Amino acid sequence: MFAATLRTSMPRTAARAAAQRTTAVAHHLMSTAAASPAPEQEPTVLFESNGSLRTYILNRPKKLNALDEPMLSILRPKIEEWSASDLCGTIVGRGNGRAFCSGGDVASVVQNASDPATIPHAIDYFKREFEMDYILAALKKPYVAVLDGMTMGGGVGLAANAPFRIATEKTVFAMPETKIGYCPDVGASYFLSRMDGELGTYLALTSDTLSGRAVFEHGLATHYIPSRRIPLLLDRLAELDKPHASVIDRTLEDLSAEREPTEAAPPFVGAKRAALDHAFRHNTVERIVADLEAYAAQGEDAEVKQWASDTLALLHLRSPTSLKVSLEAIRRGKRQTLFKALEMELKIATAFCRGASPDFLTGVKAVLVTKSKDKPEWSPTSLKEVTPEILSRFFDPQSPYLADAPKLDFPEEQTSAKLGNPLKYALPTEEEIASVVIGSHGSAGGNLGLRFEEVVARFAELRGGKLGVKEKVTEVVNRRCELTDNADGNFVWLKWKHLPK
Numbered sequence: 001m002f003a004a005t006l007r008t009s010m011p012r013t014a015a016r017a018a019a020q021r022t023t024a025v026a027h028h029l030m031s032t033a034a035a036s037p038a039p040e041q042e043p044t045v046l047f048e049s050n051g052s053l054r055t056y057i058l059n060r061p062k063k064l065n066a067l068d069e070p071m072l073s074i075l076r077p078k079i080e081e082w083s084a085s086d087l088c089g090t091i092v093g094r095g096n097g098r099a100f101c102s103g104g105d106v107a108s109v110v111q112n113a114s115d116p117a118t119i120p121h122a123i124d125y126f127k128r129e130f131e132m133d134y135i136l137a138a139l140k141k142p143y144v145a146v147l148d149g150m151t152m153g154g155g156v157g158l159a160a161n162a163p164f165r166i167a168t169e170k171t172v173f174a175m176p177e178t179k180i181g182y183c184p185d186v187g188a189s190y191f192l193s194r195m196d197g198e199l200g201t202y203l204a205l206t207s208d209t210l211s212g213r214a215v216f217e218h219g220l221a222t223h224y225i226p227s228r229r230i231p232l233l234l235d236r237l238a239e240l241d242k243p244h245a246s247v248i249d250r251t252l253e254d255l256s257a258e259r260e261p262t263e264a265a266p267p268f269v270g271a272k273r274a275a276l277d278h279a280f281r282h283n284t285v286e287r288i289v290a291d292l293e294a295y296a297a298q299g300e301d302a303e304v305k306q307w308a309s310d311t312l313a314l315l316h317l318r319s320p321t322s323l324k325v326s327l328e329a330i331r332r333g334k335r336q337t338l339f340k341a342l343e344m345e346l347k348i349a350t351a352f353c354r355g356a357s358p359d360f361l362t363g364v365k366a367v368l369v370t371k372s373k374d375k376p377e378w379s380p381t382s383l384k385e386v387t388p389e390i391l392s393r394f395f396d397p398q399s400p401y402l403a404d405a406p407k408l409d410f411p412e413e414q415t416s417a418k419l420g421n422p423l424k425y426a427l428p429t430e431e432e433i434a435s436v437v438i439g440s441h442g443s444a445g446g447n448l449g450l451r452f453e454e455v456v457a458r459f460a461e462l463r464g465g466k467l468g469v470k471e472k473v474t475e476v477v478n479r480r481c482e483l484t485d486n487a488d489g490n491f492v493w494l495k496w497k498h499l500p501k
Contacts, residue, residue: 045074046096050238052089054082061097067154068105072128076135083139089242091139092234093158094146098170101155104129106180110364113353126185126349127406129154130342133186134410137161137338138417142245144237144252147171147215148227157186160220161338161422163245164252167212167221168230174209180367181319181359181376183326183348183394189333190341191422195219196430198280199268204326205285206314210267213259217266217468222425223252224468249425256467269475275304277499279311283331285323285383289315319359319378324386325394332395338419343408348394351401356393427472428459430480437481437496449493452477 046057056075058065082088095101104125112122136143136158145159146166152174159165167173175184175192184192184204192200199218202208216224225233236251243251268276279291292315295308315323329348333341352360359378366376380386393401423429435441436458437450450458456473463469481494 043074044068044071045078047078052087052240052242053092053234053238054088054090055092055094055234058093058095058099058101061095061099063105064099064102064150065095065097065155066102066105067129067158068108069125069128072125072132076128076132079132079135079139083135083141088141090142090144090237090240090248092144092146092237093136093162094230095149095155097149099150099155100145100147100171101152101158102150103153103155103176104186106153106182106364107368109353110361114361119353122353123350123406126346126353127408129157130186130346131408131410133157133161134339134342134408137187137419137422142243142248144248146230146233147173147221148230151215152176154186156188160187160191161419163420163422163425164223164248165221165422165426166230166233166252167215167224168227169212170227171215171221172209172211173215173220174207175203176207178205178318178322178326179207179363181322181357181361181363181378182352183322183329183345185345185349187338187342187345189329189345190336190338193330193334194423197273197277199273199276201280201327201330202268202276202311204330205280205288205318205323206311207318208314213263214266217427217472218268219423219426219429223256225252225255226257229255229257245425250464252425253464253466258467259471266475270479271301271304272307274479275301275308279308281499283327285315285320285327288327289383317375319357319363319376320380320383320386321357321359321378321390322363323383324391325357328391328395339408344395346408347402347405350405351394351399354401356399356401357390427466427468428463430476433459433473433476434480434496437477437494451492452494455494 042059044058044060046059048055048057056078058067058071060066060068060071079091082091093100109122109125112118112125137160142164143162144164144166145162146168147159148166148168149170150172151159152172153176156173156175175188177184177188188204192204194200195203196219203210210218210220213224215221233252233255236255237248240247240251275295279295280288282288282291289312292308292312295304296312325348329344332344336344351357357379359376362376362378366372366374380390393399396402432441433455436455439450455477456470459469459473477494480497482497484493484495
């Protein structure tokens with residue numbers, strides 16, 4: 001109202017002049033806005049240097065740090081620079097926000113795979129991702145991966161072979177590929193196949209998750225540190241000048257936390273774990289399903305019965321083709337080096353991108369694009385319809401779907417480098433516990449008869465008082481050993497129970 005009154009009270013010439021000035025100002029503001037650069041987008045990977053500590057930070061928090069092609073292009077040269085630098089002592093990887101890395105940007109990959117003209121771009125993404133995973137596994141410097149949040153798929157690949165992998169109460173681990181009609185990759189056929197028993201096979205086929213302390217207790221992390229202590233940990237690591245790995249291990253151990261009385265036990269122990277190892281030991285998905293059906297129908301343990309029923313329900317939702325390809329890859333990966341496993345997985349990815357199965361495109365569209373709650377329309381729809389011919393498309397060297405599959409590209413010193421043991425600083429494996437009980441462990445000194453207390457004491461010594469060791473040894477001994485009395489009542493020895501092949 002005031003502006004209208006003012007205009008009517010002004011002389012025509014003054015009003016015209018005011019209008020011209022207003023128009024001129026408007027044009028100036030518009031031209032200035034057009035000339036001004038748009039606000040700079042924050043880099044999707046950040047890098048920090050603090051003393052001899054070098055840190056990369058995945059920085060797509062709104063996308064849960066999903067790993068896309070530009071991030072790989074930024075990350076690789078910096079990691080290679082740090083690995084070769086005399087000034088770099090320790091490398092740390094972490095994520096900004098609620099995730100370390102929620103996986104690869106498969107929606108973009110599938111978009112490229114949907115067009116014959118851009119299929120090579122889809123395949124090249126996997127090639128570059130797998131190369132990044134191997135470079136991190138072959139680092140010459142100690143590498144600490146902080147899994148403080150969602151760590152899935154491609155995010156697991158960035159961390160799985162680090163000598164130090166930190167889980168917190170916020171960690172959520174999964175290899176969810178069979179949910180989207182694909183196959184666990186980024187070296188999963190190597191590291192999942194080396195987990196205790198058949199837990200890795202179970203995780204690969206079901207896409208089930210592990211959370212918090214369970215990620216540590218089941219061997220996928222080397223340490224468990226509460227999330228609130230991570231800033232202190234980073235400060236402590238920055239104070240170390242080119243430390244030996246054992247110094248880093250002790251630093252992490254000093255900040256580790258014991259299990260609280262209110263915390264739940266790890267999910268796969270006792271009778272449930274024995275049933276898991278028994279059912280998933282087979283080399284065909286059909287036989288795994290048959291064992292699960294038997295447990296679900298006749299299991300005497302209510303918890304085991306419920307677990308078997310739930311596991312069958314999970315497998316029913318997964319792509320039958322993905323299940324068979326994943327199981328075959330896990331079995332082959334058990335006998336391969338990490339490099340060979342990644343080469344095999346790159347061929348599998350190539351076959352999926354070139355249409356060896358339509359399920360990859362179907363699954364990504366249903367789960368990630370339309371976010372459907374219904375089971376995707378897999379093809380074939382049943383395990384029996386996934387023939388040996390279909391399976392051969394992913395593994396047969398003569399498969400037309402593998403023609404001209406790319407090879408991983410590394411400097412010679414990396415392909416021939418001897419990789420470290422990613423389990424060295426983790427809790428003892430069942431295999432190591434068995435070797436002590438049996439007497440074949442290097443520290444056994446030929447002692448073939450040990451009591452429970454002696455086995456626990458041996459690992460306390462071997463692991464330098466590492467938190468969680470006693471609990472792990474106790475669970476494994478209770479499940480895998482039987483007691484043998486020496487007949488005079490003075491001693492009761494442990495005897496290892498061998499499982500059926």
